[in-house]
Amino acid sequence: MTGRPAPEVLPPSLRVRLALIAALAALVVAVLGVLHAHDSEPGVVDARIGAAVDGAGQPWRYAALATDFLGEPAGAATLVVAAVTACLLLRRPRAAVLVVAGVGVPVGTTTLLKHVVGRTIHDGNLSYPSGHTAFATGLALVAALLATGRLGLGRAAGTALVLGASLVAGAAMGWAQVLLGAHYPTDVLGGWCTALAVVPTTAWLVDRTAGRLPGRTADPGRRQRV
Template sequence: MIGRSAPAVLPPWLLIAALAALVVVVLGVVYAGHSEPSKVDQWITQPTADTVRSPWRGVALAVDTLGEPAGSAVLVVAIVTGCLLLRRPRAAVLVVVGTATTVGMTRLIKHLVGRTIHGDGNLSYPSGHTAFLTALVLVVALLATGRLDLRRTARTSLVLAAAFAAGAAMGWAQVALGAHYPTDVLGGWCTALAVIPAAAWLVDQLADRVTATGLRSRR
């Protein structure tokens, strides 16, 4: 994916994306219109109040900042710059397209599902912060492992582990700060897993067509 042939990489990720999308849809249907934590959320923690105190609250706030507009913009610009310096324009495009599409999808789903927290105006499902950081780390992990001489299973496992770590860190911060229910976090994580493989496939297809067109025009 991104610089590799589609048949070699996409099948397992298409399956992962499909399963993740199914989870997003199921959770969205189950919690549509809800304004209270579910039994699953209550079993994990009480998500409508701060659950951490100093110094861990400061850590949660710092992690939360990475998903805010300013923090996310800095991360994206830094990674895109690194991709361009490494002469990986296709990767740079995926970073922008993948994260933007993921965030846009979470906003759309929020309005469709209508689940709220702390009042009717606070749409909570899925967690946009969790989706963004998971998507960004997922893209970086895909690009990094693509340069390693690893088998497909090992590569996929490493990417999923990185995505899980990112989602867990941001998800913990969101629940700890009372910004989301735990099931919102799961929905955000799965949204990223559903969107990024599709975005990577699309970027690869468009880039290959542009390259082929350029080669034909030079003949």
């Protein structure tokens, strides 16, 4: 008996498209970072969007607080542990590694960029790019990549799923951050683009690293006879 190679967490059919998207997203992050470096006030677009969501009633604020909690340490840890547990139960250790790396790298990148850009909000709190938005987007991207591989989706369907999931998750968390006054809208856009820029590369590195490890590379849940 021999094992089949463990499925890649970055579907080969999406590599080129996601590489192009990642490059464009990185450019957006860089441009916004330069434009808002060391700012402490909202830009024109920030002010207009902020005014549009200002004054939302309590039901909306409760929803925003609940969404924000999912990006806080306790909420984020709960989501990550649940996702990792699900991957291990499905005997997908490489997927479990991607879950951890796929949210850790975007959050770590935003933390570094905050100190580099130096944009602040509310008494000097570093704000660009939004780590909460990067976390939510990163987790959605990981889930969409794994679903694409699991379901065997083609290039068009897989790309639509990845972008759609990232947009929904990023928009939901971004809306909460703006409504609660924790971030400017351009901070949110920067966080979303940060995840789009680094998660595909992270998935590729997980595949490359796993492929070079000694010992069995087979998925223990899937075997064939020879």
